[in-house]
Amino acid sequence: KEKVEINREQRALMKAIVDAYNRHQIPQDVAKKLLQDQYSPEENFLLLTEMATSQVQVLVEFTKNIPGFLSLDREDQIALLKGSAVEAMFLRSAQVFSRKMPTGHTDVLEERVRKSGIPDEFMTPMFNFYKSIGELHMVQEEQAILTAITILTPDRPYVKDPQAVERLQETMLDVLRKLCVLQHPQEQQYFARLLGRLTELRTLSHYHSEMLASWRMNDHKFTPLLCEIWDVQ
Numbered sequence: 078k079e080k081v082e083i084n085r086e087q088r089a090l091m092k093a094i095v096d097a098y099n100r101h102q103i104p105q106d107v108a109k110k111l112l113q114d115q116y117s118p119e120e121n122f123l124l125l126t127e128m129a130t131s132q133v134q135v136l137v138e139f140t141k142n143i144p145g146f147l148s149l150d151r152e153d154q155i156a157l158l159k160g161s162a163v164e165a166m167f168l169r170s171a172q173v174f175s176r177k178m179p180t181g182h183t184d185v186l187e188e189r190v191r192k193s194g195i196p197d198e199f200m201t202p203m204f205n206f207y208k209s210i211g212e213l214h215m216v217q218e219e220q221a222i223l224t225a226i227t228i229l230t231p232d233r234p235y236v237k238d239p240q241a242v243e244r245l246q247e248t249m250l251d252v253l254r255k256l257c258v259l260q261h262p263q264e265q266q267y268f269a270r271l272l273g274r275l276t277e278l279r280t281l282s283h284y285h286s287e288m289l290a291s292w293r294m295n296d297h298k299f300t301p302l303l304c305e306i307w308d309v310q
Protein backbone atom coordinates (compact mmCIF):
# COMPACT_ATOMS: atom_id res chain seq x y z
CA LYS A 78 0.00 0.00 0.00
CA GLU A 79 1.63 3.30 -1.07
CA LYS A 80 2.41 5.71 1.76
CA VAL A 81 0.13 8.71 1.16
CA GLU A 82 1.50 11.97 2.46
CA ILE A 83 0.59 15.61 1.84
CA ASN A 84 3.81 17.49 1.04
CA ARG A 85 4.68 20.94 2.35
CA GLU A 86 3.50 22.74 -0.78
CA GLN A 87 0.14 20.95 -0.72
CA ARG A 88 -0.26 21.72 2.99
CA ALA A 89 0.31 25.43 2.26
CA LEU A 90 -2.20 25.28 -0.59
CA MET A 91 -4.78 23.60 1.67
CA LYS A 92 -4.23 26.14 4.45
CA ALA A 93 -4.72 29.06 2.02
CA ILE A 94 -7.98 27.58 0.77
CA VAL A 95 -9.41 26.60 4.18
CA ASP A 96 -8.52 30.01 5.68
CA ALA A 97 -10.24 31.76 2.76
CA TYR A 98 -13.22 29.42 3.04
CA ASN A 99 -13.65 30.15 6.75
CA ARG A 100 -12.95 33.88 6.38
CA HIS A 101 -15.57 34.32 3.68
CA GLN A 102 -18.69 32.93 5.31
CA ILE A 103 -22.25 34.15 4.99
CA PRO A 104 -22.55 36.87 7.66
CA GLN A 105 -26.09 36.02 8.73
CA ASP A 106 -27.00 32.39 9.48
CA VAL A 107 -29.94 31.53 7.24
CA ALA A 108 -30.65 28.27 9.08
CA LYS A 109 -31.17 30.15 12.35
CA LYS A 110 -33.56 32.56 10.63
CA LEU A 111 -35.54 29.74 9.03
CA LEU A 112 -35.77 27.88 12.35
CA GLN A 113 -37.11 31.00 14.09
CA ASP A 114 -40.11 31.56 11.85
CA GLN A 115 -42.27 30.25 9.04
CA TYR A 116 -42.18 32.82 6.23
CA SER A 117 -44.45 33.44 3.23
CA PRO A 118 -43.19 32.46 -0.26
CA GLU A 119 -42.58 36.18 -0.93
CA GLU A 120 -40.49 36.59 2.25
CA ASN A 121 -38.60 33.35 1.50
CA PHE A 122 -37.86 34.47 -2.05
CA LEU A 123 -36.53 37.78 -0.73
CA LEU A 124 -34.44 35.87 1.84
CA LEU A 125 -33.02 33.64 -0.90
CA THR A 126 -32.12 36.62 -3.12
CA GLU A 127 -30.44 38.35 -0.16
CA MET A 128 -28.52 35.20 0.81
CA ALA A 129 -27.61 34.48 -2.78
CA THR A 130 -26.39 38.04 -3.49
CA SER A 131 -24.24 37.98 -0.37
CA GLN A 132 -22.98 34.47 -1.16
CA VAL A 133 -21.86 35.46 -4.67
CA GLN A 134 -19.81 38.29 -3.17
CA VAL A 135 -18.34 35.84 -0.65
CA LEU A 136 -17.60 33.38 -3.47
CA VAL A 137 -15.64 36.02 -5.40
CA GLU A 138 -13.47 36.73 -2.34
CA PHE A 139 -12.94 33.01 -1.71
CA THR A 140 -12.02 32.39 -5.36
CA LYS A 141 -9.44 35.21 -5.38
CA ASN A 142 -7.59 33.25 -2.68
CA ILE A 143 -7.34 30.05 -4.70
CA PRO A 144 -3.63 29.93 -5.60
CA GLY A 145 -3.21 30.50 -9.33
CA PHE A 146 -6.76 31.72 -9.98
CA LEU A 147 -5.78 35.37 -10.42
CA SER A 148 -3.11 34.33 -12.97
CA LEU A 149 -5.84 32.95 -15.26
CA ASP A 150 -7.13 35.05 -18.14
CA ARG A 151 -9.44 37.73 -16.68
CA GLU A 152 -12.42 36.77 -18.84
CA ASP A 153 -11.94 33.11 -17.92
CA GLN A 154 -12.02 34.09 -14.24
CA ILE A 155 -15.47 35.63 -14.82
CA ALA A 156 -16.64 32.61 -16.87
CA LEU A 157 -15.60 30.24 -14.04
CA LEU A 158 -17.41 32.32 -11.39
CA LYS A 159 -20.55 32.66 -13.48
CA GLY A 160 -20.49 28.98 -14.36
CA SER A 161 -20.09 27.73 -10.78
CA ALA A 162 -22.08 30.22 -8.68
CA VAL A 163 -25.33 28.23 -8.61
CA GLU A 164 -23.52 24.96 -7.89
CA ALA A 165 -21.57 26.66 -5.09
CA MET A 166 -24.88 27.90 -3.67
CA PHE A 167 -26.41 24.43 -3.61
CA LEU A 168 -23.20 22.94 -2.21
CA ARG A 169 -23.17 25.55 0.55
CA SER A 170 -26.88 24.96 1.20
CA ALA A 171 -26.19 21.23 1.51
CA GLN A 172 -23.41 21.93 4.00
CA VAL A 173 -25.69 24.27 5.98
CA PHE A 174 -28.42 21.60 5.95
CA SER A 175 -26.03 18.80 7.00
CA ARG A 176 -24.51 20.71 9.94
CA LYS A 177 -24.94 18.99 13.32
CA MET A 178 -27.98 20.61 14.97
CA PRO A 179 -29.89 19.93 18.21
CA THR A 180 -32.43 17.08 17.92
CA GLY A 181 -35.37 17.93 15.73
CA HIS A 182 -33.88 21.12 14.31
CA THR A 183 -32.93 19.49 11.00
CA ASP A 184 -36.51 18.23 10.59
CA VAL A 185 -37.90 21.72 11.20
CA LEU A 186 -35.37 23.18 8.75
CA GLU A 187 -36.32 20.60 6.14
CA GLU A 188 -40.00 21.44 6.63
CA ARG A 189 -39.31 25.19 6.27
CA VAL A 190 -37.35 24.63 3.04
CA ARG A 191 -40.01 22.27 1.69
CA LYS A 192 -42.68 24.93 2.31
CA SER A 193 -40.57 27.88 1.20
CA GLY A 194 -42.25 28.33 -2.17
CA ILE A 195 -40.06 26.08 -4.31
CA PRO A 196 -42.33 23.79 -6.41
CA ASP A 197 -42.64 20.24 -5.05
CA GLU A 198 -41.09 18.52 -8.10
CA PHE A 199 -37.65 19.95 -7.15
CA MET A 200 -37.78 18.77 -3.53
CA THR A 201 -36.79 15.14 -4.11
CA PRO A 202 -33.62 15.80 -6.15
CA MET A 203 -32.68 18.67 -3.85
CA PHE A 204 -33.02 16.74 -0.59
CA ASN A 205 -31.48 13.61 -2.11
CA PHE A 206 -28.43 15.76 -2.81
CA TYR A 207 -28.44 17.36 0.65
CA LYS A 208 -28.66 13.96 2.34
CA SER A 209 -25.97 12.43 0.12
CA ILE A 210 -23.65 15.28 1.08
CA GLY A 211 -24.58 14.84 4.75
CA GLU A 212 -23.76 11.10 4.67
CA LEU A 213 -20.18 11.91 3.62
CA HIS A 214 -19.45 13.73 6.92
CA MET A 215 -16.92 15.92 5.14
CA VAL A 216 -14.32 17.71 7.23
CA GLN A 217 -14.03 21.43 6.53
CA GLU A 218 -10.83 20.98 4.50
CA GLU A 219 -12.73 18.65 2.18
CA GLN A 220 -15.64 21.10 1.93
CA ALA A 221 -13.32 24.00 1.08
CA ILE A 222 -11.29 22.06 -1.52
CA LEU A 223 -14.43 20.56 -3.06
CA THR A 224 -15.79 24.10 -3.51
CA ALA A 225 -12.50 25.16 -5.15
CA ILE A 226 -12.68 22.11 -7.46
CA THR A 227 -16.25 23.05 -8.42
CA ILE A 228 -15.15 26.57 -9.34
CA LEU A 229 -12.15 25.30 -11.31
CA THR A 230 -14.25 23.21 -13.70
CA PRO A 231 -12.59 23.56 -17.15
CA ASP A 232 -15.70 22.86 -19.25
CA ARG A 233 -17.77 25.87 -18.23
CA PRO A 234 -19.26 27.93 -21.10
CA TYR A 235 -16.98 30.56 -22.71
CA VAL A 236 -13.72 29.39 -21.06
CA LYS A 237 -10.99 30.19 -23.64
CA ASP A 238 -8.09 28.30 -22.02
CA PRO A 239 -9.54 25.18 -20.36
CA GLN A 240 -6.08 23.58 -20.10
CA ALA A 241 -4.92 26.32 -17.72
CA VAL A 242 -8.02 25.72 -15.56
CA GLU A 243 -7.52 21.95 -15.74
CA ARG A 244 -3.96 22.30 -14.41
CA LEU A 245 -5.23 24.19 -11.36
CA GLN A 246 -8.09 21.77 -10.81
CA GLU A 247 -5.76 18.78 -11.03
CA THR A 248 -3.59 20.26 -8.27
CA MET A 249 -6.69 20.54 -6.08
CA LEU A 250 -7.87 17.04 -6.99
CA ASP A 251 -4.51 15.59 -5.97
CA VAL A 252 -4.67 17.25 -2.55
CA LEU A 253 -8.29 16.16 -2.06
CA ARG A 254 -7.47 12.56 -3.04
CA LYS A 255 -4.69 12.39 -0.43
CA LEU A 256 -6.87 14.11 2.18
CA CYS A 257 -9.65 11.57 1.62
CA VAL A 258 -7.26 8.62 2.05
CA LEU A 259 -5.88 10.15 5.26
CA GLN A 260 -9.24 11.26 6.72
CA HIS A 261 -11.27 8.19 5.71
CA PRO A 262 -8.76 5.28 5.67
CA GLN A 263 -11.55 2.69 5.98
CA GLU A 264 -13.47 3.88 2.92
CA GLN A 265 -11.48 2.97 -0.19
CA GLN A 266 -13.84 4.74 -2.59
CA TYR A 267 -14.55 7.83 -0.45
CA PHE A 268 -12.75 10.14 -2.94
CA ALA A 269 -14.72 8.68 -5.86
CA ARG A 270 -18.02 9.11 -3.95
CA LEU A 271 -17.09 12.71 -3.20
CA LEU A 272 -16.50 13.47 -6.88
CA GLY A 273 -19.74 11.68 -7.74
CA ARG A 274 -21.56 14.34 -5.71
CA LEU A 275 -20.27 16.99 -8.16
CA THR A 276 -22.14 15.23 -10.97
CA GLU A 277 -25.34 15.24 -8.86
CA LEU A 278 -24.68 18.92 -8.07
CA ARG A 279 -24.43 19.85 -11.74
CA THR A 280 -27.68 18.03 -12.51
CA LEU A 281 -29.49 19.72 -9.60
CA SER A 282 -28.22 23.13 -10.68
CA HIS A 283 -29.70 22.68 -14.17
CA TYR A 284 -33.15 23.26 -12.61
CA HIS A 285 -32.28 26.54 -10.90
CA SER A 286 -33.83 28.93 -13.45
CA GLU A 287 -37.06 26.89 -13.50
CA MET A 288 -37.07 26.71 -9.65
CA LEU A 289 -36.89 30.48 -9.45
CA ALA A 290 -39.37 31.19 -12.26
CA SER A 291 -41.95 28.84 -10.75
CA TRP A 292 -41.49 29.96 -7.11
CA ARG A 293 -45.07 30.04 -5.81
CA MET A 294 -45.62 33.79 -6.12
CA ASN A 295 -46.05 36.47 -8.80
CA ASP A 296 -43.61 39.15 -9.86
CA HIS A 297 -40.18 37.66 -9.01
CA LYS A 298 -37.69 40.48 -8.36
CA PHE A 299 -33.94 39.86 -8.76
CA THR A 300 -30.91 42.04 -8.04
CA PRO A 301 -28.81 42.94 -11.16
CA LEU A 302 -26.03 40.64 -9.89
CA LEU A 303 -28.45 37.70 -9.68
CA CYS A 304 -29.85 38.41 -13.16
CA GLU A 305 -26.26 37.95 -14.35
CA ILE A 306 -25.62 34.78 -12.38
CA TRP A 307 -29.02 33.09 -12.48
CA ASP A 308 -29.94 33.44 -16.17
CA VAL A 309 -33.28 34.93 -15.22
CA GLN A 310 -35.34 37.92 -16.47
Ligand SMILES: O=C(NC1CCCCC1)[C@H](C1CCCCC1)n1c(-c2ccc(-c3ccccc3)s2)nc2ccccc21
Binds near residue numbers: 121128129167169170
Ligand atom coordinates in the same frame (compact mmCIF):
# COMPACT_ATOMS: atom_id res chain seq x y z
O1 LIG B 1 -30.86 30.58 1.81
C1 LIG B 1 -30.74 29.52 1.23
N1 LIG B 1 -29.55 28.99 0.90
C2 LIG B 1 -28.33 29.78 1.15
C3 LIG B 1 -27.70 30.12 -0.20
C4 LIG B 1 -26.37 30.83 0.02
C5 LIG B 1 -25.44 30.03 0.92
C6 LIG B 1 -26.07 29.67 2.25
C7 LIG B 1 -27.41 28.95 2.05
C8 LIG B 1 -31.94 28.67 0.86
C9 LIG B 1 -33.24 29.07 1.59
C10 LIG B 1 -34.33 28.06 1.25
C11 LIG B 1 -35.66 28.44 1.91
C12 LIG B 1 -36.09 29.84 1.52
C13 LIG B 1 -35.00 30.86 1.85
C14 LIG B 1 -33.68 30.49 1.20
N2 LIG B 1 -31.66 27.25 1.11
C15 LIG B 1 -31.74 26.30 0.16
C16 LIG B 1 -32.01 26.53 -1.23
C17 LIG B 1 -33.06 26.01 -1.95
C18 LIG B 1 -33.04 26.40 -3.31
C19 LIG B 1 -31.99 27.25 -3.60
C20 LIG B 1 -31.74 27.86 -4.90
C21 LIG B 1 -30.50 28.42 -5.17
C22 LIG B 1 -30.27 28.99 -6.41
C23 LIG B 1 -31.28 29.01 -7.37
C24 LIG B 1 -32.51 28.43 -7.10
C25 LIG B 1 -32.76 27.85 -5.86
S1 LIG B 1 -31.03 27.50 -2.22
N3 LIG B 1 -31.50 25.09 0.66
C26 LIG B 1 -31.23 25.26 1.99
C27 LIG B 1 -30.90 24.33 2.97
C28 LIG B 1 -30.64 24.77 4.26
C29 LIG B 1 -30.73 26.17 4.56
C30 LIG B 1 -31.08 27.10 3.57
C31 LIG B 1 -31.33 26.64 2.29
